[in-house]
Amino acid sequence: MGSATGRGTGETFGRYELQTRLGQGGMGQVWCAFDSVTDRQVAVKVLPPELADDAGYRARFDREARAVSKLRHPNVVPIHNFGEIDGRLYIDMALLEGEDLGTVLRREGSLPLDRTVRVIGQVAAALDAAHDSGLVHRDVKPANIVLHPSGHTYLIDFGIAHADGQTALTRDAGAIGTLAYMAPERFDGRSGPGSDIYALTCVLFQCLTGRPPFAADSTAQHIASHLTKPPPRPTGLVPGLPAALDGVVARGMAKRVEDRYRRAGELAEDLARSAMDRRPPRGAPVPLRKVRSGPPPTAVIPPTAVNPPDFPNTPDFPSPASMGPPPPPPTRAPRRGAVVALAVAAAVLVLGAVLAFVLGRDTGDSSAVATSPISTETSTPPTAPSSPESATSESPPSFERMATFVRDYYGLLPDDTEQAWALFDPHYAEKVGRAGFDEFWPTIRSVSVGAVEPRDASSVIVTLTFVTVDGRTESEKRWVSVAENRGRLSVYDSERIGAA
Structure with missing residues (x-):
């Protein structure tokens, strides 16, 4: 390498001024460099000098570097140039921020x-x-x-x-x-x-x-x-x-x-x-929910909440063979245990009727599901549905689950549009249309998720930042409604609220 020249105080390496060493390993050094031919900052990897003396290695290096330079993908750093300078093999790559x-x-x-x-x-x-x-x-x-x-x-x-x-x-x-x-x-x-x-x-x-x-x-x-x-x-x-x-x-x-x-x-x-699977690892303790005083919540009780637990100290009953022939049907009043069982069953039926009445009285439909009151956020679109129809048989997902789902959904884009499209509720897929979806995302280089805020029991407000393929950056706030069906979350609706 020659003496310092051009910009800064780095050493010259052919057309490059090596300014700051970014890293070093067994396969050479990586430098932040100034390319005097293209007048731009680049990253230059300079390989050890002995590799250039190996004719077989040089041939493979040229073949593979040429193949890598043709690889075009948003998540692969672009290679500008490669070759040999002063007996050293090198690769000229885009200098990345981050x-x-x-x-x-x-x-x-x-x-x-x-x-x-x-x-x-x-x-x-x-x-x-x-x-x-x-x-x-x-x-x-x-x-x-x-x-x-x-x-x-x-x-x-x-x-x-x-x-x-x-x-x-x-x-x-x-x-x-x-x-x-x-x-x-x-x-x-x-x-x-x-x-x-x-x-x-x-x-x-x-x-x-x-x-x-x-x-x-x-x-x-x-x-x-x-x-x-x-x-x-x-x-x-x-x-x-x-x-x-x-x-x-x-x-x-x-x-x-x-x-x-x-x-x-x-x-x-x-x-x-x-x-998105929030089940605890096998063997982990399951936290108990605290019982709060006051009126019962207006939420659907998930089916798993009424499943009987596995009692650890169940007594051992004698086998049928050791008990002899079954006794004749009793003519006396039912035993206390049977009365208790009937009372519990009746209480469950009464509770179901009361819930159906309370939850459905405002709509006139006894099968309606009530949700938490809609937030008074002024930026929320007034026409947005407050509860997805496909989620009426289950309790609304928690805010944490919705926030994680929304982040994961946008994390798929713009690279995996197939997987992202599969996360749409049929209602929203029909509303968006596949043609418009496939036309929009190829114009986006990357999308990052900022704040995710609760809106109501079935939706969130998310801040998104898009980088377009031509380098422009745009930010917006978007309202996203989430549906849950059989434990699977999907995007039920989404609308742009305004600029972030």
Whole structure:
């Protein structure tokens, strides 16, 4: 590298002025640089000098860098240029604003569940695009995931990727990658899309728990853990997580490639569904609800509230054989237990009648479901329905469930429109129309969710920020109504209230 010249005090590297070193690893250094030809700031990765002396490596590098440069996806950092300068191989990439996920995890410990869903979903989309092009990343880890302030996520450092089915890019016959995230087959010199999915699941585990899946003090321990230890359960470290997440991690980190998810998108879909499962992990204590004084609430009692519990101290009754023939029908008055049972049944019927009368008297329909009074928020559209028709047989979902659902829904967009469309109630799907839906979302590069506020018993007000494909940023407040049917939430209605 030559002497300092041009802007700043950095060293010159051909057409680039290397200004600030952003990172360094076994495969070279990454610099914030100024490109004097295009007059812009870029990120330049400069590989170790000995790699340029290896003719086989140079040929593979050129072939793979060319393939990566053709990969066009919103969650993949664009590659501008690549080649050799002064006997050093290099890759010129877009300079991204934001922090890498590794830095964020070191500072915050872990990510909230809804943010984890959004981050993993976007990285999964990038991996599927790469795999469909015949490329394998081979070093998926938090340091190679950049989080933009808008909420958009990028997968970077495809510079060590290799074309699937071809000889892997290695250095000194060693495996390329990071031990904490390497799939078992990587230690046999094999890799493929399943290896990236395993690594992404390791990143998912770290996002949920704040630590990599396996703690180890040496290379040998790391390798042994990936080869022999079962996938860890995130709920074992964070008991409040949904129990279904254990199954997602177990499948994503399966020892055999054929037992894992076939595509990264399938992992992301399972993660999104599992995040909406609010059942506690198996064996966790179930909190008791406090009984409040005052008039009964105007809410539908969920069916599970009247199911009889399993009594632990049920007495052992003698078997029929030891009791002899059954006695004749009694002619005396029913026993006290029977009277109590009849009284309970009658009380249930009376309670049902009273509830039906109270809940239905305002509408004249005895099957109507009452909801909490509508908020006096002046920005709420007056024509919005206060309660989805499809939810009339169940109690309204809690605000926490609605908020998580709305965040997860927008976390799918704009990348996974199929999954997002599947979350529409038929009422809203008919209202929106698939043509308009498919026409709008390709114009959006990213969407981030801000504040989610309660509106009434079946809807929320959400603040959204959109970044369009031409770089414009727009924010708005939107009213979203949520329906619940058989435990499944869906978007029942949605309208724009105004600018945020």
